[in-house]
Amino acid sequence: MTPPADPAPLFRPGVSLDDLNALSRGTAMEPLGIVFTELGPDYLRATMPVDARTRQPYGLLHGGASVLLAETLGSSAGGLCVGEGQGVVGIEINANHLRGVREGVVTGTARPLHVGRSTQVWEIRIEDERGRPVCVSRLTLAVVARSG
DSSP states (O other), rough: OOOOOOOOOSOOOOOHHHHHHHTTTTTHHHHHEEEEEEEEESOOOEEEETTTTBBBBTTBHHHHHHHHHHHHHHHHHHHHSEEEEEEEEEEEEEEEEEOOOSSSEEEEEEEEEEEOSEEEEEEEEEOOSSSSSEEEEEEEEEEOOOOO
16 A cells, blocks of 8 residues: 655745744834744744733733734745745734733744635634633635736
């Protein structure tokens, strides 16, 4: 019996965490302190501090900051799945905020639910430092021709 073939790699080869973090310079990710920390075979992970940059007036992690982290992860991961001359753009995102966080660091992990030729769907889970769920998000991306 022949063993099953290894599945095709999900992400484009040759991209490093340094490359991803360099793309964040001068964007919304930089002032919020978002840092890509791990690129696995089928996931992308990043951290974000919970501090004055990312808290709302009542001292909790701002839901919008969580959504920004989620869209950053999903869009970045999605962009690593498309061919030369293609890109991805978000067309829908939702988020369920499950737990308040007042300080520390949250970690988001994006994993694909669907990677097709014209659309992608990513699930992004954000956890606190104790591994407790903070936010669960789903991002739908359109695959588009890159302009310019």
